[in-house]
């Protein structure tokens with residue numbers, strides 16, 4: 001009989017760490033600029049195409065079905081964090097509720113100046129979440145609380161903290177990091193870090 005002698009949880013990261021990434025146990029904070037202070041009372045999210053839109057506050061967001069996801073996240077600065085747990089409203093649920101039109105691209109913007117572009121299919125066909133809780137608690141301000149976007153299958157710069165606006169359009173428009181030379185799509189499994197990757 002074999003004794004395996006685990007002292008902690010077994011490492012289950014086989015096949016879960018994209019090329020060029022290493023696993024961290026802490027949760028680094030990556031913000032271009034200072035932490036933005038937004039309260040639950042003042043937070044608002046507007047979804048639309050510029051002509052028609054719908055806005056949500058903390059209460060109306062929570063009137064939608066809340067789900068939780070446990071996902072691995074990958075920052076372009078090479079850290080990967082496994083099994084992060086988020087709770088919130090699926091972007092697909094939000095888009096259905098807001099009855100958004102048929103568009104290919106979204107430009108997501110935050111309180112502060114941050115923007116990032118994500119194809120609509122990546123927001124609705126994957127685990128993308130408008131997250132209001134992390135690890136069973138309200139999200140810390142430095143990690144994007146009260147509400148952030150989480151798009152786990154793309155590099156984490158796509159996961160806008162303090163999310164304020166999702167603007168749908170027919171054309172792709174680069175956001176903050178994309179305009180600065182980062183990849184417009186950002187798939188960690190294909191190491192799409194910079195625009196030429």
Ligand SMILES: Nc1nc2c(c(=O)[nH]1)N[C@H]1C(S)=C(S)[C@@H](COP(=O)(O)O)O[C@H]1N2
Pocket residue numbers: 027028029030031032033075076110111112114142143144156157158159160161162
């Ligand atoms: N509003 C806003 N969202 C942001 C950023 C930012 O600077 N501002 N940084 C992005 C980057 S590069 C990463 S890696 C993640 C970091 O999230 P964390 O600080 O919770 O780890 O947030 C992303 N979302």
Ligand SMILES: [Mo]
Pocket residue numbers: 030075076077156157
């Ligand atoms: Mo990042």
